[in-house]
Amino acid sequence: MGEIEFSRGINWKDIGSVTTEKYVPREIELRWQQRWEVDKLYQSSVDVTRQKFYFLTMLPYPSGDLHIGHWYAMTPSDARARYLRMRGYNVVFPIGFDAFGLPAENAAIKRNVHPKEWTYQNIENMRGQLRTMGAMWDWEREAVSCDPDYYRWSQWFFLQLYKHGMAYRKMSPVDFCPNCNTTLAREQVWGDDRHCERCETAVVKKDLEQWFFKITDYADELLDFSKLDWPERVQRLQTNWVGRSEGAHVTFHTESGDALEVFTTRPDTLWGATFMVIAPEHPLVESVTTDRHRKAVESYVAAAVRQTDIQREAADKEKTGVFTGGYAVNPVNAERIPIWIADYVLVTYGTGAIMAVPAHDERDFAFARHFGLEIRPVVQSEDEFFEADGVTMMEPNMHPGMMINSGPLTGTPADQAVVRTIAWLEERGCGKGAVNYRLRDWLISRQRYWGAPIPITYCTKCGAQPVPESQLPVLLPDDIEWRPTGESPLKYHPSWQHTACPTCGGAATRETDTMDTFMCSSWYQYRYLSPDYQDGPWDLEEFSYWMPVDTYTGGIEHATMHLIYTRYFTKALRDIGILDFDEPMLQLRNQGIILGEDSEKMSKSRGNVVAPDSLVEKYGADAVRSYLMFFARWDQGAPWSGSGIEGVYRWLQRVWRIANDKNIININASRAQAQDRPVRDLRRKVHQTIQQVTYDLENFEFNTVISALMELTNALNTARKDGMVGREVYLEGVETLLKLMAPVTPHISEELWERLGRPYSVHQQSWPVADAEAAAAEEITLVLQVNGKVRDRIVVPADISADLAQARALESKHVQRYLDGQDPKKVIYVPGRLVNVVP
RNA sequence: GGGGCAGUGGCGGAAUUGGCAUACGCAGCGGACUUAAAAUCCGCGGGGGAAACCCAUGUGGGUUCAAGUCCCACCUGCCCUACCA
Numbered sequence: 028m029g030e031i032e033f034s035r036g037i038n039w040k041d042i043g044s045v046t047t048e049k050y051v052p053r054e055i056e057l058r059w060q061q062r063w064e065v066d067k068l069y070q071s072s073v074d075v076t077r078q079k080f081y082f083l084t085m086l087p088y089p090s091g092d093l094h095i096g097h098w099y100a101m102t103p104s105d106a107r108a109r110y111l112r113m114r115g116y117n118v119v120f121p122i123g124f125d126a127f128g129l130p131a132e133n134a135a136i137k138r139n140v141h142p143k144e145w146t147y148q149n150i151e152n153m154r155g156q157l158r159t160m161g162a163m164w165d166w167e168r169e170a171v172s173c174d175p176d177y178y179r180w181s182q183w184f185f186l187q188l189y190k191h192g193m194a195y196r197k198m199s200p201v202d203f204c205p206n207c208n209t210t211l212a213r214e215q216v217w218g219d220d221r222h223c224e225r226c227e228t229a230v231v232k233k234d235l236e237q238w239f240f241k242i243t244d245y246a247d248e249l250l251d252f253s254k255l256d257w258p259e260r261v262q263r264l265q266t267n268w269v270g271r272s273e274g275a276h277v278t279f280h281t282e283s284g285d286a287l288e289v290f291t292t293r294p295d296t297l298w299g300a301t302f303m304v305i306a307p308e309h310p311l312v313e314s315v316t317t318d319r320h321r322k323a324v325e326s327y328v329a330a331a332v333r334q335t336d337i338q339r340e341a342a343d344k345e346k347t348g349v350f351t352g353g354y355a356v357n358p359v360n361a362e363r364i365p366i367w368i369a370d371y372v373l374v375t376y377g378t379g380a381i382m383a384v385p386a387h388d389e390r391d392f393a394f395a396r397h398f399g400l401e402i403r404p405v406v407q408s409e410d411e412f413f414e415a416d417g418v419t420m421m422e423p424n425m426h427p428g429m430m431i432n433s434g435p436l437t438g439t440p441a442d443q444a445v446v447r448t449i450a451w452l453e454e455r456g457c458g459k460g461a462v463n464y465r466l467r468d469w470l471i472s473r474q475r476y477w478g479a480p481i482p483i484t485y486c487t488k489c490g491a492q493p494v495p496e497s498q499l500p501v502l503l504p505d506d507i508e509w510r511p512t513g514e515s516p517l518k519y520h521p522s523w524q525h526t527a528c529p530t531c532g533g534a535a536t537r538e539t540d541t542m543d544t545f546m547c548s549s550w551y552q553y554r555y556l557s558p559d560y561q562d563g564p565w566d567l568e569e570f571s572y573w574m575p576v577d578t579y580t581g582g583i584e585h586a587t588m589h590l591i592y593t594r595y596f597t598k599a600l601r602d603i604g605i606l607d608f609d610e611p612m613l614q615l616r617n618q619g620i621i622l623g624e625d626s627e628k629m630s631k632s633r634g635n636v637v638a639p640d641s642l643v644e645k646y647g648a649d650a651v652r653s654y655l656m657f658f659a660r661w662d663q664g665a666p667w668s669g670s671g672i673e674g675v676y677r678w679l680q681r682v683w684r685i686a687n688d689k690n691i692i693n694i695n696a697s698r699a700q701a702q703d704r705p706v707r708d709l710r711r712k713v714h715q716t717i718q719q720v721t722y723d724l725e726n727f728e729f730n731t732v733i734s735a736l737m738e739l740t741n742a743l744n745t746a747r748k749d750g751m752v753g754r755e756v757y758l759e760g761v762e763t764l765l766k767l768m769a770p771v772t773p774h775i776s777e778e779l780w781e782r783l784g785r786p787y788s789v790h791q792q793s794w795p796v797a798d799a800e801a802a803a804a805e806e807i808t809l810v811l812q813v814n815g816k817v818r819d820r821i822v823v824p825a826d827i828s829a830d831l832a833q834a835r836a837l838e839s840k841h842v843q844r845y846l847d848g849q850d851p852k853k854v855i856y857v858p859g860r861l862v863n864v865v866p
Numbered sequence: 867g868g869g870g871c872a873g874u875g876g877c878g879g880a881a882u883u884g885g886c887a888u889a890c891g892c893a894g895c896g897g898a899c900u901u902a903a904a905a906u907c908c909g910c911g912g913g914g915g916a917a918a919c920c921c922a923u924g925u926g927g928g929u930u931c932a933a934g935u936c937c938c939a940c941c942u943g944c945c946c947u948a949c950c951a
Contacts, residue, residue: 259870260870260871260945260946263869263870263946264870264946264947267869267946267947268947270950272950272951274951289951290950290951291951292950292951293951304951346949369949370949371949371951372949372951373949373950373951375950376950376951377950377951378951380951381951382951383951384951388951389867389949390949390951391951393949463950463951464950465950583945586946587946657878657879657890657891658878658879658891658892659878659879660878660879663871663872665878665879666877666878668877668878668892668893670877670892670893671877671878671891671892671893672892673891673892674890674891674892675891677891677906678890678891680906684906719882722882723882726882728882730878730879730880730890731879731880731882731889731890733890733891734879734880734889734890734891735889735890736890737890737891738889738890741890748907808886809886810885810886812885812886812931812932814931814932815885815930815931815932815933816932817886820886852931853931854931855885855931855932857885857932860885860886861885861886861932863885863931863932864931865931865932
């Protein structure tokens, strides 16, 4: 190891031009981080004379360790926030923790550490790790969702929703994760095997009394993205999630007179309904079933309910079902059609009952063939020359066509079929146009301890009663035993749930379920602005100045969870009158995912996890930050490369050298001596780089920010060696480079800025403005093509006229060779780029 | 089954409005410095060919003076969704 020491010694002796010490990132980074903090450099405050900018990145969950993915999400966002600050905006860039949730409780069960202790320890640890990034967080605004000061307002919002009829309790079949021992929202159940978003265990259905928010009231409004600059992909995911479909509600009647309503998108096929199917859980199962069929029906229903969704929804599963013995009457033609029960009809969608039109629906067709039911075509497609026939048809006809066999509507052309049928139904009062959504109300009850208690009490006399606002927060008790029973541990606390009814004062019990953590993260962007405010969820002065969020960044995995909930939440608060805008976050951008070096998803079990802490230790935060911006398109992500980071580290060392080099002082004495051409070339590069970096930061194209900065560094390095540009111009270049680097690599920029003797702080400088004249090329290389193929290149003045450019092109020997002495048929001139000669 | 995104050197990627394909970097090769190595610096770098040139952006067509970029079909990979009436 002594050899290394020795080699370091040689370094300074041999390279005469280097007269300063080496770049030791950790040393300068720690020093500047402390200085910025002492100076409160990044503390933001309301200033109505300035244009505000609220820049937000999704708040982290305090898992205990800052992952490289956090860095990837946060440092480019920080760079852009810093850039906007230099552009003169009053920027707020807050941070906090989404601190309630299952992992804390699982740690408690596994390692016998209190969830609270586990969470706060992790937060403390992550605060330290976050500080190493050198981001411009305003720590004064930090909010932690498990603080009573925070969840008090989560509970308060619950009460507001409750009072306005937007929160309700209902018994319903819900998704339950047997591993996490809690119910889940529809949004937290993923994949074709219907697994828990967190632990990947297959969910089961349970009938439970649960609390819901009426997000479905906002289904249509959630489809409106006109006020938002959000990625198409997120818009599409949310649109599909809401799943709006237009059609009609049609009321059939059972023979005993019960109304049996169905939803259909194809009312025009009503005359082709040959049977009905209701879900096994449908309320009419009991009454439509005849005694003769009761036994078969009961066993089918019991089996269906026992099955998981996975089994029921297996795509290639053969259709199953059972006849009830009952019949319904088709309102359009008074026909008597049999009522079946089948699990392909879902009780949770539409009305839980369908009219089956096997001639024009794949599922109904398969079912009808399987059970030998009638198939009656009622639509004849224009391109079908054969007679539609239910006995011979091989597959249902899904194509548009003219209505046939449809009584009074026979002959209606395809483009009017649906509209006219609905009008006809409405006239007769047996149906009406309707819209149905896939979206379901947001289930917020969780049978877990580590969450905000739902502020409701149950009184034997008065029923469910909201906890009075003056009694908030309903505190979580600390002394608790964790038993994964499928019920909230709060239920087993000896005294906590017993309380007095707020209405009659009699004995009452508290709701023991806690709230979904997505409730806490639906409004954190508001609390950040005044986290210590006691008289309301926020300080109106801060709120009205900063809101809404101008730019929001985070992962796309939240498209149909957090991002849909927080939009809903804002709209609900607007309608209650608590705030006055429609959307919480105006611009959204998503980062991609970093994979391990083996191109696999990073995981401890694969052993391919990249630890940011050790990278920072080795290369410094600035190198890690710039590498994360450089190595991939930010919105796409890529596999990590351990050797790649060496490249940006080398770049920073080169910057260090060119800015520190004491020869700067001697780089030719004056502008007079400096050579005109190299001066103009260097200045052009400097101003082109300003244009490029500005454009790229505006557009979230961080990888090309770094390559542009590298190119400028290379140009400065060449200029330094050639020694032909003069001190003044060289320094203009170095200073501009440092300012352009400041958002990306805040520490080294600040250090070198100071070493150049410039006034503190580089982060308080204004963003360089490109001089368009300096950036403009004087000479351009004109590409000469014949028939679109490059044959020659000539250097011409940038402002060359079209005529002259074409003339010069035709003079070229290489062009003439292809012309064979003939006049060209056509000559195309693209100014500043090329001449294409077509012979 | 349905929908979407992507495919460019050995690798990550660039090409902003249809106009020089491969910027920037990694890895590699050659050189300088060194007793040697590391570090650093300089240079080379899609494939074929002696050269003129030819061929290359997943494959095959098309539009155009000109296509990585636009259109059609297909292949591969990834993501979302899934009996949604």
